[in-house]
Amino acid sequence: MSASALRGAAPPDAAADWTVDQAWSSYTAAEHQVWLTLYERQAAILPGRACDAFLHGLDALDLRGEGIPEFTRVNERLGKLTGWSVVAVHGLVPDEVFFDHLANRRFPAGRFIRRPDQLDYLQEPDVFHDVFGHVPMLTDPTFADYMQAYGRGGARAAGLGQLHHLARLYWYTVEFGLMDTPQGQRIYGAGIVSSRAETIYSLEDPRPRRIPFDLEQVMRTPYRIDDLQALYMVIPSLQTLLDVTLRDFGPIYARLQGQEDLPLEG
Numbered sequence: 001m002s003a004s005a006l007r008g009a010a011p012p013d014a015a016a017d018w019t020v021d022q023a024w025s026s027y028t029a030a031e032h033q034v035w036l037t038l039y040e041r042q043a044a045i046l047p048g049r050a051c052d053a054f055l056h057g058l059d060a061l062d063l064r065g066e067g068i069p070e071f072t073r074v075n076e077r078l079g080k081l082t083g084w085s086v087v088a089v090h091g092l093v094p095d096e097v098f099f100d101h102l103a104n105r106r107f108p109a110g111r112f113i114r115r116p117d118q119l120d121y122l123q124e125p126d127v128f129h130d131v132f133g134h135v136p137m138l139t140d141p142t143f144a145d146y147m148q149a150y151g152r153g154g155a156r157a158a159g160l161g162q163l164h165h166l167a168r169l170y171w172y173t174v175e176f177g178l179m180d181t182p183q184g185q186r187i188y189g190a191g192i193v194s195s196r197a198e199t200i201y202s203l204e205d206p207r208p209r210r211i212p213f214d215l216e217q218v219m220r221t222p223y224r225i226d227d228l229q230a231l232y233m234v235i236p237s238l239q240t241l242l243d244v245t246l247r248d249f250g251p252i253y254a255r256l257q258g259q260e261d262l263p264l265e266g
Contacts, residue, residue, distance in 0.1 A: 011090055018097050022088040022111050024070045031113050032067025038119060038128050039064050041196055049203055050193050051179050051186035053143060053238065057136030068113060069131060078135065082144035086135060091124055095158060102151025105144070107134060120197060133190030134174070142238040143188075147174070149245045162253045165219040169245075172218045172233040178202065178210060179235050185210065188238075201228050210234055215244050216252055220262045230264050 010018045043064070046055065061077050063069050075085040087101065088111040101108045109130035114122045122129070137143045150170065157166040175191040176198075185203060192198045202208065205228075211217075213233040224230060235241045 014090065017087075017100070018089050018093045019087045019108070020090060020111065022071045024068070027068050027113075030116070034113050034116055034119070035068045035128060036064070036066075037116075038194075039132065041119075042132065042193065042199070045196065045199055046187075046193060048183075049187055049199055051181060051188045053140040054136045054188055054193060057139035058132075060139050061136060063132055063136070068127060071109070074131070074135065078138060081139045082141055084138045084144055084147075086131065095154065095163060099151045099154030099158075102147055102154070104151075105148055107138060107147075109134075120195075129190065129194045133194030136193075137188060137190070140238065142242050146238065146242045146245055149242065150174070153245070153249060157249070157253075160250075160253055162249075162256075165253065165256055166249075168219050168221060168223065169215070171223045172213075172221070172231075173235070173241060176202070176223075176229050176232060177235060177241075178232045179237070185234060198228055202232055208232055212236075213241070213244075215247075216256070217262065219252065219256060220259060222261050222264055224264070 010016055011020075014020045043058075046058075060081065061069075061074055063074070071086045071088060078084050078086065082105070084105045084107060086109050087106045089108045091110050091112070093101075093108055098108060107130070110124070110126050112126055113128060114126045125133075138147065150166075153166065154163075157163050173189065175189050177187075177189040178192075179186050179188050187193050187199060187202060192202050208229055209231045211231070211233060213235045218233055221231065
C-alpha cells in the first residue's frame with residue numbers, strides 16, 4: 001500500500017504485522033471479471049507507453065490468468081526472480097508496518113477489488129492497483145533493491161520527523177514516476193500504469209510539467225491525490241534511482257529544515 005493508516009493495533013483477524021489470508025476462494029465471478037476488464041483495458045494501451053521492466057514483469061508473472069491472481073502463485077515466480085513476495089492486508093497499514101514489510105522484501109497488497117462502477121477511480125488502492133500496478137516492477141532486480149532501500153530508510157525518516165519528505169519520493173517515483181529511454185519517455189509508476197486516464201495523460205497531454213528528477217526538489221514538492229498529476233519527475237534510469245536512494249539522506253533532511261515547499265504549478 002502506498003499510504004498509511006492511523007497507528008494502532010492490527011485488526012482482530014490479522015497477524016501482528018497486519019497481514020491476513022488472501023481468501024482467494026471467496027472472490028466472486030463478478031470480482032474476477034472486474035480484474036479481467038481492468039487488465040485487458042490496460043494491457044491494450046501500455047505497449048509503447050510502459051517501460052520495458054514493467055512489461056517484462058507483467059509477462060513473467062502472467063497476471064492476467066482467469067481473474068484476480070492468487071498471491072501464493074505469484075510469489076512462486078516473484079520469489080525466484082528477486083526474492084520478493086506479496087502479502088495480503090485489509091487496506092492501508094501504519095507507516096512502521098509498511099516500511100518493515102518493504103525492508104524485508106514483502107509488498108503489502110489490499111485483497112479487495114473495486115466495484116464495476118469504480119473502474120476509473122478509487123480512493124483507496126485495491127488489489128488491481130497494488131498487484132497489477134506495483135508487482136511487475138518488483139521482478140526487476142534494480143527496482144527491487146530500490147524498494148527495499150526505501151523501506152529501510154523509512155524508520156530513520158520517522159525518527160527524524162521527515163516522513164513527509166520521504167513520502168514525496170515514493171509518490172514521484174513508485175507511484176507516478178516517468179523514465180527517459182532511447183525510445184522516449186516511458187511509465188514505471190504504479191499509479192499511472194494501473195489507470196487508463198493517467199497512462200495517456202502522463203505522456204501525451206500538454207498540461208502537466210515533466211522535469212528531470214532531482215532528489216531535493218522531489219522532497220520539497222507537494223502532490224495532489226484527488227486529480228491527475230500536475231507534475232511528473234523523470235528519471236534517466238532505474239540504476240540512477242537506486243544510486244540516489246543509497247545515499248545518506250541525513251544531510252539532505254538537515255538542509256530541508258525551514259525551507260518552504262516548492263510550487264506544484266509551474
